[in-house]
Amino acid sequence: MIGDKIRQLREQENILLRQLAAKLDMDTALLSKMERGDRYFRKEDIVTLAKIFKQPKKELLTLWLADKVLKTIKDEEQKEEALKLALKSLK
Template identity: 45%
Template sequence: MLGEKLKELREARGLVQRQVAAKLNVDTAYISKMESNEKPVSRTHLKKLSKFLGINEEELLTIWLADKVYDMVKDEAVALKALLATEEQVKKNTRRP
């Protein structure tokens, strides 16, 4: 999940939440909640975080999107089938957009 990744990155850089919070102009409680997946991370925050934490934005974006999708399907019995169907759609529509 994204939260764990953000925390891991922050700690690997030796940063404390207060410093990250300052960069995003929010308080530390908000950061804490991002890191524990209690609050969604907005795309603009995500961009700033990738810059500040020095990580490829695409990687973060992938986790972010996967989390959102997972949240949508996790309670559905047909989750896997639906994911496979979605892939087909995506592949089809990237060939000729």
């Protein structure tokens, strides 16, 4: 989710992967893996990306967090029940 969004924003702005990686002070290969969902973005990367792309920080952080949750539970048998319980405890 978040990787797709970052790729979309980067392509809309005609920014090359290596250019964005330089702005984030990271290796191009690492950023490529993050866009593909093979590696996780750090929270501070998302805050920086929100500034670079002039996007609402809350929107990108929400996508980032949802992505982390889904990747954590995707292979678990009780994922739906666990999410329901987690949501219930938040209320």
